[in-house]
Amino acid sequence: MVWARRLWLRLQTVFRRERVALRLDDEIQFHLNQQIAENIARGMSAEEARYAAMRTFGNPTYLKEETRDTWGWIWLENFLRDLRYAARVLARTPAFAIVAILVISLGIGATTSLFTVVRSVLLKPLPFKDPSRLIRLYEHDADGKFPYNVVSGGVFGEWKKQSQAFSDLALVSGDGTEYGLSGTGGQLPEKVRASECTWNLFRILGVEPALGRSFAAADDQPSAAATAILSWGLWKRRFGGDPAILSQTIHLDMKSYTVIGVMPSWFAYPAQATQLWTPIYHEESAETIQALDDHEFIAVGRLNPNTTETQATAELSLIVRRLHDEHRDNPFVSDAANSRPLLEDMVGDIKTPLYVLLAATGCVLLIACLNIANLLVARSATRRRELAIRTALGGSRGHLLGEHLTETFLLSAVGGGAGVMLAYAVIQWFVATRQDMSRVEAIHVDGVVVAFALGLIFLCALFAGMVSSFSVSGDHILSSLQESSRSYSAGPGRVRLRKWLLAVEVALTVVLLIGAGLLLKSYERLRASNLGCITNNVLTMRFNLPDAKYSQPVQRVNFFEGLLERVRALPGVEAAGLGRAVPGSGYWGDGGFLVAEHPPLPLGQAQYAITRWADPKYFAALGIPLLRGQTFDANQRLDKADEVIVSESFARQYFGDEDPLGKHLLKFGHAHKIVGIVGDTRFLIAKPAQPIMYFPMYDGTMTGGSLAVRSNHDVTPLALPIQQIVQQLDPELAVSDVLTMDQMIGKSTLDASFNATLVLAFAILSLTLAAVGLFGVLSYIVAQRTTEIGVRIALGAQRAEVLRLMLSDGLRPASLGLVLGLAGGAATSQLLRDLLYGVPPLDSRVYATVTILLLAVASMACLLPAWRASRLDPVQALRNE
Amino acid sequence: MSKPNDLVQGTLDLLILKTISLEPKHGWAIAKRIQQISGEVLQVQQGSLYPALHRLEQKAWIKAKWKETETGRQAKFYSLTAAGRAQLEQEAENWSRLSAAINLVVETT
Numbered sequence: 004m005v006w007a008r009r010l011w012l013r014l015q016t017v018f019r020r021e022r023v024a025l026r027l028d029d030e031i032q033f034h035l036n037q038q039i040a041e042n043i044a045r046g047m048s049a050e051e052a053r054y055a056a057m058r059t060f061g062n063p064t065y066l067k068e069e070t071r072d073t074w075g076w077i078w079l080e081n082f083l084r085d086l087r088y089a090a091r092v093l094a095r096t097p098a099f100a101i102v103a104i105l106v107i108s109l110g111i112g113a114t115t116s117l118f119t120v121v122r123s124v125l126l127k128p129l130p131f132k133d134p135s136r137l138i139r140l141y142e143h144d145a146d147g148k149f150p151y152n153v154v155s156g157g158v159f160g161e162w163k164k165q166s167q168a169f170s171d172l173a174l175v176s177g178d179g180t181e182y183g184l185s186g187t188g189g190q191l192p193e194k195v196r197a198s199e200c201t202w203n204l205f206r207i208l209g210v211e212p213a214l215g216r217s218f219a220a221a222d223d224q225p226s227a228a229a230t231a232i233l234s235w236g237l238w239k240r241r242f243g244g245d246p247a248i249l250s251q252t253i254h255l256d257m258k259s260y261t262v263i264g265v266m267p268s269w270f271a272y273p274a275q276a277t278q279l280w281t282p283i284y285h286e287e288s289a290e291t292i293q294a295l296d297d298h299e300f301i302a303v304g305r306l307n308p309n310t311t312e313t314q315a316t317a318e319l320s321l322i323v324r325r326l327h328d329e330h331r332d333n334p335f336v337s338d339a340a341n342s343r344p345l346l347e348d349m350v351g352d353i354k355t356p357l358y359v360l361l362a363a364t365g366c367v368l369l370i371a372c373l374n375i376a377n378l379l380v381a382r383s384a385t386r387r388r389e390l391a392i393r394t395a396l397g398g399s400r401g402h403l404l405g406e407h408l409t410e411t412f413l414l415s416a417v418g419g420g421a422g423v424m425l426a427y428a429v430i431q432w433f434v435a436t437r438q439d440m441s442r443v444e445a446i447h448v449d450g451v452v453v454a455f456a457l458g459l460i461f462l463c464a465l466f467a468g469m470v471s472s473f474s475v476s477g478d479h480i481l482s483s484l485q486e487s488s489r490s491y492s493a494g495p496g497r498v499r500l501r502k503w504l505l506a507v508e509v510a511l512t513v514v515l516l517i518g519a520g521l522l523l524k525s526y527e528r529l530r531a532s533n534l535g536c537i538t539n540n541v542l543t544m545r546f547n548l549p550d551a552k553y554s555q556p557v558q559r560v561n562f563f564e565g566l567l568e569r570v571r572a573l574p575g576v577e578a579a580g581l582g583r584a585v586p587g588s589g590y591w592g593d594g595g596f597l598v599a600e601h602p603p604l605p606l607g608q609a610q611y612a613i614t615r616w617a618d619p620k621y622f623a624a625l626g627i628p629l630l631r632g633q634t635f636d637a638n639q640r641l642d643k644a645d646e647v648i649v650s651e652s653f654a655r656q657y658f659g660d661e662d663p664l665g666k667h668l669l670k671f672g673h674a675h676k677i678v679g680i681v682g683d684t685r686f687l688i689a690k691p692a693q694p695i696m697y698f699p700m701y702d703g704t705m706t707g708g709s710l711a712v713r714s715n716h717d718v719t720p721l722a723l724p725i726q727q728i729v730q731q732l733d734p735e736l737a738v739s740d741v742l743t744m745d746q747m748i749g750k751s752t753l754d755a756s757f758n759a760t761l762v763l764a765f766a767i768l769s770l771t772l773a774a775v776g777l778f779g780v781l782s783y784i785v786a787q788r789t790t791e792i793g794v795r796i797a798l799g800a801q802r803a804e805v806l807r808l809m810l811s812d813g814l815r816p817a818s819l820g821l822v823l824g825l826a827g828g829a830a831t832s833q834l835l836r837d838l839l840y841g842v843p844p845l846d847s848r849v850y851a852t853v854t855i856l857l858l859a860v861a862s863m864a865c866l867l868p869a870w871r872a873s874r875l876d877p878v879q880a881l882r883n884e
Numbered sequence: 885m886s887k888p889n890d891l892v893q894g895t896l897d898l899l900i901l902k903t904i905s906l907e908p909k910h911g912w913a914i915a916k917r918i919q920q921i922s923g924e925v926l927q928v929q930q931g932s933l934y935p936a937l938h939r940l941e942q943k944a945w946i947k948a949k950w951k952e953t954e955t956g957r958q959a960k961f962y963s964l965t966a967a968g969r970a971q972l973e974q975e976a977e978n979w980s981r982l983s984a985a986i987n988l989v990v991e992t993t
Binding site: 005008009012013016026027029030031033034036037038059060061062063066067069070072073074 | 910911912915929930931932934935938939941942943944947950957958959960965967
C-alpha cells in the first residue's frame with residue numbers, strides 16, 4: 004500500500020499546501036527552541052543561545068525552500084507564479100492584450116467551427132449499422148457519358164435476382180417524388196417531398212422506426228393496401244406529434260394511406276428534405292419498375308462480409324453486360340455497373356468546398372499567430388532592458404523562456420476560450436443557414452472537437468511563443484544594457500525577424516485574397532449567366548394533378564386551360580404560361596427519339612434530348628425567343644396534338660445544315676411535326692444549355708407542371724391571388740415551390756455565394772491583420788530611429804527623402820510577401836478548379852486587383868508612421884536623448 | 885567542521901532510518917542522537933536534516949505524527965514504516981559491503 008500512502012501525501016502537498024508549509028515552520032521553530040533551551044542549559048545567555056542555535060541549524064529560509072522542493076509539484080508552483088506574473092504584465096498593456104486575445108479567438112473560433120463541420124459531415128461514419136459495408140450502386144455506359152447513372156428498375160430486379168455479393172439490395176426513388184398531402188380539419192393541402200423505397204431499405208440501413216413498424220415484404224406489392232411512414236419532422240409539424248397517428252389514414256394525392264410508422268428525428272435518407280416514405284413496388288407502375296432503359300432510381304446495397312466493393316461491382320457489371328447483349332436493339336440499356344461508398348455518395352459534392360473553407364480558416368489562424376508573434380517581438384524589444392537586468396541578476400534563460408511561453412499560453416488560452424464560444428455560436432448559425440446540406444443534423448461539438456480546440460490553443464501558444472522568443476534568447480546581456488542606454492536603432496536581427504514574419508503574413512493574406520477573388524468572380528459570373536429567358540418579375544409555382552381525380556387527359560387539359568384563363572385575367576399579370584418545368588429548375592428527364600426523314604440509326608446508337616411540355620403562350624410568357632416558325636396551334640389538343648418545337652442547339656446537333664421545320668420526330672409512338680425553333684435555355688444555371696424538345700401541354704399527357712407568371716412590376720404580391728385561383732378550381736390541390744425566378748436562381752447558387760462570402764470575410768480579416776502588422780512594425784521602427792532621423796534632418800536631409808526612406812522600409816516586406824503570395828495563390832487556385840465557374844484559376848484580372856488592393860492597403864498602413872517620421876522636429880528628437 | 889555535503893546523500897538517509905528504527909523521534913532528537921552515537925565525529929548541519937526527512941516521508945519510508953514531548957510541547961515525531969524498515973535493511977547491508985570493501989582496499993595497500 005506504499006503507493007496509496009505516497010499518493011495521499013502528494014495530494015496533501017497540493018491541496019493543503021499552505022497548511023503543510025505552516026506545519027514545516029512549526030517543526031523548524033520547535034527544533035530551534037530545543038537547541039536554544041539546551042544552549043541556555045549549558046550556561047549561555049539568551050541572545051548567545053539563539054545565535055548558536057542558528058549557526059548549527061543553517062539558513063532556515065534556504066532549508067525551507069529545499070524542503071518544499073522535495074514535496075514535488077514544484078513545476079506547478081512555478082507555473083502558477085509565472086501565470087500570475089504574466090497576467091500582471093498583460094494587465095499593464097491592456098490594449099495589446101485585448102487585440103491579441105481578439106485575434107486569437109477569431110482564428111481559433113473559425114478553425115474550430117469549420118473543423119466541427121468537416122468532422123461531423125465528412126469524417127464521421129454514417130449513423131447506420133456497419134456503414135462501411137453500405138454502397139451506392141450505379142449503371143455505367145460504355146461511351147462514358149454517364150459514368151454514374153441512376154439505375155433502372157429492370158436492371159435492379161436482375162441484380163437482386165442474380166447477385167451473390169450482397170446481403171441485401173434496396174431500390175429508392177430519386178429526388179423528384181412528391182405527394183399532395185390533403186388537409187384534414189381545416190388544414191390546407193400541402194405538397195411533401197417523399198421517397199418510394201423497397202420494403203427492406205430501413206433494414207439494410209439498420210434503422211428502426213421510432214414509432215410503429217417498418218415496411219414488411221407484404222406491403223411492397225402492387226396488390227397490397229397502401230402504407231406510409233412519416234418523418235419525425237412531418238409528424239411533429241403536421242400531426243402535432245400525436246402517437247395516435249399510427250394506423251390512421253392520411254390522403255396522398257387523394258388516395259388513402261395507412262400510417263404504419265414514424266422514423267427517428269435524426270434520420271434523413273435519401274435527401275435532407277425527405278418527409279415521407281412509401282413502398283416502391285406498390286407505388287410505381289409495373290411498366291416503369293420493370294423497364295431496363297428508364298434510369299431513375301437510387302440503388303443501395305449492403306456487402307456480404309467477405310466481399311469487396313470491387314468484386315461486387317464486377318459481378319453487377321457482368322449482369323448488366325448480359326442484359327445489354329440480350330437487348331442490343333435498345334441503345335439506352337447500360338453495359339456496366341459502378342459504385343461508391345454510401346458516405347461519399349451523400350457528401351461527395353460538399354467535400355471540396357468544406358475543405359477549402361477549412362484551409363481558409365487555417366490560414367486565418369496562422370496569420371493570427373504570426374501577428375501575435377509580431378506584437379510580442381515588438382513588446383519584448385521594449386522590455387529587453389528589463390530582461391537583460393533580470394538575466395544579469397541570475398534569472399536563468401530557461402526560466403525567462405518559460406515565463407515568456409506562459410504569457411503566450413495565457414493569451415492563447417483566454418483567446419481560445421472565447422474562440423470556442425464563438426465556434427459554438429458559428430456552428431448554430433451554420434446549421435441554421437445550411438439546412439439543405441446533407442448530414443447537417445450530424446453537426447455537433449463533441450470530445451474530439453474540444454480536444455482539437457485545446458490542441459490549437461497549445462500550438463498557437465507554442466508557435467507565437469517560440470517565434471518571438473528567438474529574439475529574446477538571442478540577446479547578449481551586456482550589449483543590451485549598453486545599447487538600450489541610448490535610443491539608437493535596435494539590433495538589425497530583431498527587425499529582420501519581424502519583417503520576415505510580416506512577409507509571411509502578407510503572403511498568406513494574398514493567397515486568401517486570390518481565393519476569395521476567384522470565388523467571388525465565379526459567383527458573379529454564375530449570377531450573370533443567361534438562363535435563356537426573362538428572370539425579372541417572373542413568379543413560378545408547381546402543382547400536380549392526382550390521378551385519382553384527373554384520370555382522363557381531357558380533365559387535365561380543362562384544368563390547364565381554366566387556370567391559364569383566370570390567371571391571365573388577373574390584374575397585374577402581363578403574361579402567363581404553363582410548362583413541365585421552367586428553365587433553371589432542374590433536369591427533369593430526357594428521352595430518345597428518331598427523325599422520320601433520316602435513315603435509321605446504326606444498331607446500339609441513340610439520340611436523345613431533354614423532354615419538356617409547354618402551352619402555346621409559354622415561350623412568349625417567359626421571353627424565350629421564337630427564332631423560326633411558329634408556336635403550337637392552340638386548337639390542336641389531346642389526340643390531335645402532334646406538333647413539336649425544338650431548341651436551337653437541338654436543331655444544330657440533330658439537323659446540322661438541314662432545315663428542321665416541317666420534319667417529323669418519332670416519339671410516343673407517333674410522328675410530331677416540327678413547327679418552330681426557340682432559343683436555348685439552361686436547365687440549371689451552372690450547366691450549359693442542352694438540346695430540348697417541347698411537346699404541347701394540351702396533349703393532356705402531363706399530370707402537372709410549372710405555372711410561370713410575368714408582371715411588369717413586383718410580382719410577389721401576385722402569389723396569393725394565384726394560389727386562391729388554384730384553390731377555387733380545386734380546393735384539395737396544393738401548390739409547391741412558389742418562387743420568383745430570381746429566388747430560384749439564388750437557391751441554386753447558394754453554395755457559390757456561401758463559399759465566396761465566407762472566404763471573402765476571411766480574406767478581409769487577414770488583410771486587416773496584415774495592415775495592423777505593417778503599421779505596428781513601421782511605427783516601431785520609426786520610434787526606434789527617432790534620433791537617427793533627427794540627426795539626418797538636422798544635417799539637411801529632405802523631408803520627402805525621409806518619407807521615401809521610411810515608406811520603402813515598410814513596403815519591402817509587403818512586396819516580398821506579395822510576390823510569395825502570388826506564387827502561392829497560383830498554386831492553390833488549382834485546387835479551387837472544381838468550384839470555379841467561367842473563371843480560369845489564373846484569371847489575370849483577379850491577380851491584378853489583389854496586387855493593387857494589397858499595395859494600396861500596405862501603403863496606407865505605412866503612410867502614417869512614415870509621414871510622422873518626415874515631420875519630426877530635429878530639435879525635439881535630439882533633446883530626447 | 886564537516887559540512888552536510890560531505891555526507892553522501894544516501895548515507896544521511898541511512899543514518900536517519902537507523903536512528904529512528906528503535907523508537908519515534910523528532911528532528912532535533914535525531915540530530916542529537918547522530919552526533920552522540922558517532923562520538924561527535926558526524927557533525928550534521930542540523931537544518932539539512934529537514935529536506936532529507938521530508939523526502940523520506942514523501943517516499944513513504946518514514947511516517948510522521950505530531951505528539952506532545954515530555955516537556956509538553958508539540959513536536960513532529962518520525963517513525964519507520966514497513967517499507968522503510970525493508971529499505972533500512974537493504975541500505976545497511978549495502979553499507980557494510982561497501983565499507984568492508986573499502987577497508988580491504990585501504991588495509992592491503
